[in-house]
Amino acid sequence: MNNPVMVALIIEGITIVVMLVVLFWLVRTQLRLKRDYQVLNDIVHGNSNDIAGLCSAALTVDSRIATVDSRIAVTDGQIDDLAAKIAEVEQNDQSSHPYSGDIRKVRSGASVNELMKNSGLSHDEAALLIRLHGSKTPP
Incomplete structure (x- = not known):
C-alpha cells in the first residue's frame, strides 16, 4: 500500500515539475512576445508619423503647384495679349x-x-x- 501511494506521489511530483517548467517557459515566451509587440508598436507608430508628415508635405507641394499653375496660366494669357499687340503694331507700322x-x-x-x-x-x-x-x- 505504501508502494502505490508512493508511485502516485512520484507521478504527481513529476507532473508538478513538468507543469512548472512549462509554466516558466510560457511566462518567458509571453514576456518575449510582449517585448516584440512593443517594438512593433513603436515601429508602426513611427511609420504613422512619417506618413502623416509625407501627406502634409504632399498637400503643401500640391498647393504650390496649383499656385504656379495659375501663375503660368495668367502669364500665358499676358503673352498672348502681348503677341497680339505686337502683331497689331507691326501691321500698323508697315502699312502706315x-x-x-x-x-x-x-x-x-x-x-x-x-x-x-x-x-x-x-x-x-x-x-x-x-x-x-x-x-x-x-x-
Missing part, C-alpha cells in the same frame, strides 16, 4: 510707313540708283534712307 518698302530694299542692299529708279525717290531721299537704314559697315 510710306517708306517701309524702300527701307526693306535698303536693308537688302539696294543702291541709291536702284532706289531712284524703282521707287521714284530723289537722290537726297535715297541717300538718306541708305544712311539711316543701310548696313553699318565702316567706310
Whole structure:
C-alpha cells in the first residue's frame, strides 16, 4: 500500500515539475512576445508619423503647384495679349510707313540708283534712307 501511494506521489511530483517548467517557459515566451509587440508598436507608430508628415508635405507641394499653375496660366494669357499687340503694331507700322518698302530694299542692299529708279525717290531721299537704314559697315 505504501508502494502505490508512493508511485502516485512520484507521478504527481513529476507532473508538478513538468507543469512548472512549462509554466516558466510560457511566462518567458509571453514576456518575449510582449517585448516584440512593443517594438512593433513603436515601429508602426513611427511609420504613422512619417506618413502623416509625407501627406502634409504632399498637400503643401500640391498647393504650390496649383499656385504656379495659375501663375503660368495668367502669364500665358499676358503673352498672348502681348503677341497680339505686337502683331497689331507691326501691321500698323508697315502699312502706315510710306517708306517701309524702300527701307526693306535698303536693308537688302539696294543702291541709291536702284532706289531712284524703282521707287521714284530723289537722290537726297535715297541717300538718306541708305544712311539711316543701310548696313553699318565702316567706310
